[in-house]
Amino acid sequence: MLRDEQIERYSRQLILSQVGGKGQEKLFQAKVLLIGAGGLGSPCAYYLAAAGIGKLGIVDSDKVELNNLQRQILHSTPDVGRPKVISAQEKLQNLNPDVEVVPYEVRLTSQNIMEIIKDYDVVVDGSDNFPTRYLVNDACVLSRKPLFHAGILRFNGQAMTIIPFQTACYRCVFPEPPPPGLVPSCQEAGILGVVAGMLGLVQAGEVIKYILGVGELLTDKILLFDALTTTFRKVKTHRNPECPICGENPTIKELIDYEEFCGLRRREE
Numbered sequence: 001m002l003r004d005e006q007i008e009r010y011s012r013q014l015i016l017s018q019v020g021g022k023g024q025e026k027l028f029q030a031k032v033l034l035i036g037a038g039g040l041g042s043p044c045a046y047y048l049a050a051a052g053i054g055k056l057g058i059v060d061s062d063k064v065e066l067n068n069l070q071r072q073i074l075h076s077t078p079d080v081g082r083p084k085v086i087s088a089q090e091k092l093q094n095l096n097p098d099v100e101v102v103p104y105e106v107r108l109t110s111q112n113i114m115e116i117i118k119d120y121d122v123v124v125d126g127s128d129n130f131p132t133r134y135l136v137n138d139a140c141v142l143s144r145k146p147l148f149h150a151g152i153l154r155f156n157g158q159a160m161t162i163i164p165f166q167t168a169c170y171r172c173v174f175p176e177p178p179p180p181g182l183v184p185s186c187q188e189a190g191i192l193g194v195v196a197g198m199l200g201l202v203q204a205g206e207v208i209k210y211i212l213g214v215g216e217l218l219t220d221k222i223l224l225f226d227a228l229t230t231t232f233r234k235v236k237t238h239r240n241p242e243c244p245i246c247g248e249n250p251t252i253k254e255l256i257d258y259e260e261f262c263g264l265r266r267r268e269e
Helices: 005-010 019-027 041-051 084-095 113-115 130-143 193-211
Strands: 029-037 056-061 100-104 122-125 147-153 156-162 222-228 231-236
Touching: 005 056, 019 193, 041 056, 041 193, 056 084, 084 100, 084 231, 113 130, 122 130, 122 193, 130 147, 130 156, 147 193, 156 193, 193 222
Parallel strands: 029 056, 029 122, 056 100, 122 147
Antiparallel strands: 147 156, 156 222, 222 231
C-alpha cells in the first residue's frame, strides 16, 4: 500500500495505465547500478530517483571539478573537490528520501566489478572511457545483467540496450577497443552539455521501461543523436555469432583490464 505522501509524489505517473500501483511497486523494488556520476549518470540518476527506483548504486572514483559543472547537473559549485558519489548521494536523497542511494568511491576493475554488480538487477553505463565500457559490457554479459549503454562526444550521442544472450551486446557491434589516439576523449574534443542530458535521459527511460515491462526497448539497434541538426536515427544491429563474449564460441571467459590496450594509464587512487 502506498502512503498518502507517496501517492502525491508519484501521482503523475500513477495515473498512467502502464504504471499504476503495481508498476510503482516494481520501481520501488528495483535495484539499479549506475557507472559514473558525470555527464550521463547525473541526469539518469536524477530521473530514476524521481521515479522512485528503490535502490540506486553509484560508482565513481573522481572528485567534482569546476569543468564538470557545465554538464554534470548532480553537482554544484560548493561541491568542487568533494567525491562525486557523496555529492550525488546527498542530492538524490534530498530529491527523494524513498530511494536508497549507495555510493561506491572506487575505480572499477576486473577484480571488483563482479562483487559490486551482483546485488543489482540492471546496470547503466555512464562511463567516459573505453576500458571501463568494455569491462562493464563483459561483466554484464558474464553475469547476465541487462546493460543500458550511452556514449557522447562533441554534439553527438548514441545509446543502446543490451539483454545478454538475447540481443546484441556492445562487443557484437564494436568487437575491440579502438587503437590509442584514434578516438578523442571529451576532454580533448569537447562536449555540449545538453547532449549528455539528452542521452542520460534516454538511458533512464530505457531502464524504467525495462522494469515496468512496457514499450519497445533499444535492443538490437543503436539510437544516434545529432544536436546540430536535432535529429535522431536508429541503426539496426544484431547478435554476432562470432562475438568474443556472447557468441557461439566465446574466447573471452574471464575479465581483464584494458588500460594498457587503450594506451591509458590508471591515475593513482
